[in-house]
Amino acid sequence: MSEKFSPTLRIGDLNDFIAPSQACIVSQKGLILTKREKTENQEKIGPPFKPSQTEPVKISLKDCLACSGCITSAETVMLEKQSLDEFLSSIRSGKAVIVSVSPQSRASLAAHFGLSPSQVFRKLTTFFKSLGVKSIFDTSCSRDLSLIEACNEFVARYKQHHSTDGEGCNMSLPMLSSACPGWICYAEKTLGSYILPYISNVKSPQQAIGAAIKHHICQKMGFTPDNVYHVAVMPCYDKKLEAARDDFVFSVELQGETGDDKVIRITEVDSVLTSGEVLELIELKSTNFKVLEESPLDRLLTNVDEEGHLYGVLGSSGGYAETIFRHAAKTLFGKEIKGPLDFKTLRNSDFREVTLEVEGQTVLRFALCYGFRNLQNIVRQIKFGKCNYQFLEVMACPSGCLNGGGQIKSKPGQSVKVLIQSLETKYMEDILVADPFENPLVKGLYDEWLDQPGSEKAKRYMHTTYHPIVKSIASQLHNW
Numbered sequence: 001m002s003e004k005f006s007p008t009l010r011i012g013d014l015n016d017f018i019a020p021s022q023a024c025i026v027s028q029k030g031l032i033l034t035k036r037e038k039t040e041n042q043e044k045i046g047p048p049f050k051p052s053q054t055e056p057v058k059i060s061l062k063d064c065l066a067c068s069g070c071i072t073s074a075e076t077v078m079l080e081k082q083s084l085d086e087f088l089s090s091i092r093s094g095k096a097v098i099v100s101v102s103p104q105s106r107a108s109l110a111a112h113f114g115l116s117p118s119q120v121f122r123k124l125t126t127f128f129k130s131l132g133v134k135s136i137f138d139t140s141c142s143r144d145l146s147l148i149e150a151c152n153e154f155v156a157r158y159k160q161h162h163s164t165d166g167e168g169c170n171m172s173l174p175m176l177s178s179a180c181p182g183w184i185c186y187a188e189k190t191l192g193s194y195i196l197p198y199i200s201n202v203k204s205p206q207q208a209i210g211a212a213i214k215h216h217i218c219q220k221m222g223f224t225p226d227n228v229y230h231v232a233v234m235p236c237y238d239k240k241l242e243a244a245r246d247d248f249v250f251s252v253e254l255q256g257e258t259g260d261d262k263v264i265r266i267t268e269v270d271s272v273l274t275s276g277e278v279l280e281l282i283e284l285k286s287t288n289f290k291v292l293e294e295s296p297l298d299r300l301l302t303n304v305d306e307e308g309h310l311y312g313v314l315g316s317s318g319g320y321a322e323t324i325f326r327h328a329a330k331t332l333f334g335k336e337i338k339g340p341l342d343f344k345t346l347r348n349s350d351f352r353e354v355t356l357e358v359e360g361q362t363v364l365r366f367a368l369c370y371g372f373r374n375l376q377n378i379v380r381q382i383k384f385g386k387c388n389y390q391f392l393e394v395m396a397c398p399s400g401c402l403n404g405g406g407q408i409k410s411k412p413g414q415s416v417k418v419l420i421q422s423l424e425t426k427y428m429e430d431i432l433v434a435d436p437f438e439n440p441l442v443k444g445l446y447d448e449w450l451d452q453p454g455s456e457k458a459k460r461y462m463h464t465t466y467h468p469i470v471k472s473i474a475s476q477l478h479n480w
Contacts, residue, residue, distance in 0.1 A: 274406025
């Protein structure tokens with residue numbers, strides 16, 4: 001793999017949580033290259049021709065043919081434009097570099113360095129700004145925005161499902177969360193059109209903050225979208241693939257030097273760095289992170305109150321099930337739920353459910369569905385019309401986002417189970433629990449930009465679509 005990639009990507013053990021990686025088929029000058037296929041017998045299928053050795057073949061995520069040769073493609077197909085070199089090069093180029101940090105990555109760094117999440121965030125602010133980054137934001141803010149849109153979408157689907165006209169109601173529930181790109185990749189490539197209508201069309205927090213920065217916040221900061229380079233720090237390699245989707249690219253018309261107008265294509269998220277890559281960058285710069293000075297947080301898109309406390313929702317994988325459950329109980333049935341929800345473990349620790357009863361009847365049944373073995377069961381139930389859940393928070397990784405492939409690995413002698421427990425503890429260590437609907441930053445985004453939840457502007461900027469991906473003929477023949 002190219003030396004421009006970090007050692008994490010070149011030598012790391014990148015596991016696909018969904019399934020072992022199979023073949024990857026890419027087109028090179030009209031010819032088909034076939035790479036090794038991992039089968040039960042580890043058989044090797046050689047290339048049909050000898051590729052030219054004059055220059056190395058380079059592929060990016062946008063070259064991916066979605067041939068189903070791999071499921072979580074971003075863990076094996078990395079692109080140079082999402083590398084540490086490209087990140088540092090963008091800073092040197094004079095672009096306004098903005099970094100948005102996920103709470104899962106904060107927890108990973110906090111557990112590694114023995115700090116609190118707020119300490120990590122303030123030290124990251126010092127570190128990134130010392131490199132030339134303009135602002136560091138918090139995807140907990142955009143997560144609140146995504147949660148509000150998801151709450152609105154669920155209530156609309158629930159009412160449609162129980163409407164008397166019956167038109168389209170069979171495809172409205174259950175609603176499946178859409179924040180996990182590994183799950184979305186699998187659904188589009190393997191499950192096709194029968195499962196896609198059930199998936200929420202709300203953008204993930206990564207893409208929500210990307211849209212907010214490129215369409216709205218950059219103007220408040222005095223920049224044009226084409227001069228902003230937005231980097232998201234995430235727990236998952238699949239987030240690199242998500243950022244490269246054409247659905248998250250928009251066109252802007254600019255006036256050229258000769259007076260002619262030109263149209264340029266702009267991505268909402270230019271690059272994704274994993275938690276492990278940020279640690280590598282810290283080590284690359286020989287920074288003693290634990291003793292680094294803490295800087296004030298950028299408040300424009302960061303969940304921090306006047307006293308300097310970070311705030312957000314419970315739920316280390318986004319809190320979708322919990323937040324939507326509380327909102328639906330209150331909005332649809334007038335039941336305001338105080339205190340923690342009683343999630344009951346069913347098949348295993350990665351499949352838990354919570355229910356709401358009204359007058360002896362179960363009116364809401366939600367579940368957390370993490371890991372491929374649970375995901376497959378739910379998909380089968382939906383396919384045959386036997387799923388009795390209204391909402392499922394679906395994540396491809398066992399234990400959810402804290403266990404993402406891009407997180408910092410366990411220390412020698414530390415088991416993965418102990419690491420996950422440590423991350424769970426760190427995640428909300430000094431974070432205040434807050435209602436997304438009361439977030440003043442999100443209220444400001446609606447007042448200044450999006451109008452209201454579910455509005456036409458909100459649908460334009462905060463929602464997306466999913467597409468069944470037709471396999472290439474070469475892929476079908478190869479798999480056959």
